[in-house]
Amino acid sequence: MTTREGSLEAPKRHPLDWKNPDFYDETKLLDEAQRVFDICQGCRRCVNLCTAFPRLFDLIDEGSSGELDGVEKQKYWEVVDRCYLCDMCFMTKCPYVPPHPWNVDFPHLMLRAKAVKYKKGQTSFRDKLLSSTDLMGKLATIPVVVVQTVNAINKAPAARKLMDSMLGIHAERKLPEYDSHKFRATARINESFAVKDGARTQGKVAIYSTCYVNYNEPGIGHDLLKILEHNEIPVRLVEKEACCGMPKLELGDLEAVEQLKNVNIPHLAKLAKEGYAILTPVPSCTLMYKQELPLMFPDDEEVKAVAAAMSDPFEYLMLRNRDGLLKTDFKQPLGNVSYHIPCHLRVQNIGQKTKDLLQMVPGTQVSVVERCSGHDGTWGVKSEHFADSMKIGKAVFKQMAAPDPDYISSDCAIAGRHIQQGMGESKAQKQHPLTLIRIAYGLG
Ligand code: SF4
Numbered sequence: 001m002t003t004r005e006g007s008l009e010a011p012k013r014h015p016l017d018w019k020n021p022d023f024y025d026e027t028k029l030l031d032e033a034q035r036v037f038d039i040c041q042g043c044r045r046c047v048n049l050c051t052a053f054p055r056l057f058d059l060i061d062e063g064s065s066g067e068l069d070g071v072e073k074q075k076y077w078e079v080v081d082r083c084y085l086c087d088m089c090f091m092t093k094c095p096y097v098p099p100h101p102w103n104v105d106f107p108h109l110m111l112r113a114k115a116v117k118y119k120k121g122q123t124s125f126r127d128k129l130l131s132s133t134d135l136m137g138k139l140a141t142i143p144v145v146v147v148q149t150v151n152a153i154n155k156a157p158a159a160r161k162l163m164d165s166m167l168g169i170h171a172e173r174k175l176p177e178y179d180s181h182k183f184r185a186t187a188r189i190n191e192s193f194a195v196k197d198g199a200r201t202q203g204k205v206a207i208y209s210t211c212y213v214n215y216n217e218p219g220i221g222h223d224l225l226k227i228l229e230h231n232e233i234p235v236r237l238v239e240k241e242a243c244c245g246m247p248k249l250e251l252g253d254l255e256a257v258e259q260l261k262n263v264n265i266p267h268l269a270k271l272a273k274e275g276y277a278i279l280t281p282v283p284s285c286t287l288m289y290k291q292e293l294p295l296m297f298p299d300d301e302e303v304k305a306v307a308a309a310m311s312d313p314f315e316y317l318m319l320r321n322r323d324g325l326l327k328t329d330f331k332q333p334l335g336n337v338s339y340h341i342p343c344h345l346r347v348q349n350i351g352q353k354t355k356d357l358l359q360m361v362p363g364t365q366v367s368v369v370e371r372c373s374g375h376d377g378t379w380g381v382k383s384e385h386f387a388d389s390m391k392i393g394k395a396v397f398k399q400m401a402a403p404d405p406d407y408i409s410s411d412c413a414i415a416g417r418h419i420q421q422g423m424g425e426s427k428a429q430k431q432h433p434l435t436l437i438r439i440a441y442g443l444g
């Protein structure tokens with residue numbers, strides 16, 4: 001077997017073999033973890049990416065032999081709990097990913113371990129609750145009074161202390177508010193324009209709104225609609241949508257992922273076949289459809305069709321620009337923008353399309369911060385990980401503040417909130433990049 005470092009071929013991810021009973025065999029899982037951890041201990045490139053690798057290397061260094069054989073296998077779970085599946089080790093660091101014969105896919109090993117833990121019934125009520133984004137959104141936004149109560153509780157120090165001790169949701173984590181005016185209920189869609197297909201883009205768009213935009217920040221969705229309308233692109237919403245399944249994937253509840261896929265994919269596949277570009281304003285949800293579902297269901301033609309039709313909004317807008325079909329009549333300069341590109345957008349391998357579009361706005365300087373902010377969807381909310389999430393984000397908070405920005409912005413609204421919390425007092429406004437483009441166009 002070759003032992004050369006790295007590979008000249010592009011990384012290739014193997015499908016997730018999650019229907020195989022061996023996938024859930026704990027002994028086989030821990031044997032595979034031992035094989036991969038042994039490679040990692042000799043390499044140690046990923047030491048500064050997150051807290052999973054430092055925990056692994058500490059376990060080894062503090063073990064009886066100073067080697068991996070001195071670490072009890074049950075301690076491996078401490079590494080698993082610290083991984084939030086950002087994919088950065090696979091995408092940016094590891095020279096041993098397939099097709100290299102060492103076949104190291106650290107995030108998918110962690111995902112398998114989380115699935116084994118879930119099957120064993122060892123997943124906490126708190127983690128199940130946090131991953132039920134659709135259900136929580138529906139409950140919290142029923143009538144206005146419930147929204148106001150939930151938002152008030154989330155801000156009340158006494159209630160937050162109780163949530164910390166009883167639920168394990170850290171008292172200092174600023175939680176997103178719920179909005180009683182859900183995006184899907186209030187979206188003003190305009191299908192009246194003629195369809196203008198470009199060489200690279202479909203001329204009509206369907207929006208998969210996502211739980212976060214639907215329940216927490218509908219303004220991001222409204223801004224996307226305004227940008228599309230300004231560019232005379234006919235738009236509609238996906239007829240019916242449930243959570244994309246990413247929070248359930250991160251929990252290891254793969255059967256729940258399949259159930260959600262069965263709700264979403266028929267509606268999305270129909271739109272893909274009808275020639276719609278499907279835009280998703282949350283990078284993790286886009287990634288779910290473009291990468292994770294195709295790896296879980298590699299033979300499903302509808303999943304493949306949806307993956308091909310789905311795009312990050314800025315990827316679509318920049319392709320529209322290359323097609324000569326994007327308006328560039330920007331009226332409002334944005335000044336200094338500190339822009340954070342989230343991990344789940346980086347791993348989509350589309351380049352820095354958000355930065356490219358922001359930079360087209362006259363009177364705008366964009367500083368890009370390309371590091372993990374350390375939050376993930378729910379990981380940084382948990383009491384036991386809050387301090388680590390702030391520690392991982394420290395360099396990002398500093399880099400975002402450095403250019404004395406007028407705006408701070410991230411395609412991931414959750415990372416944006418986390419960065420704002422980490423930066424503390426600042427004159428900079430936090431705005432989603434879609435909001436910045438809406439402002440730049442001078443749209444109210
Ligand atoms: S996927 Fe992300 S969080 Fe998990 S081990 Fe890799 S870099 Fe760390």
Ligand code: SF4
Nearest residue numbers: 040043044045046094
């Ligand atoms: S995941 Fe790859 S790059 Fe990272 S420590 Fe392990 S072997 Fe090295």
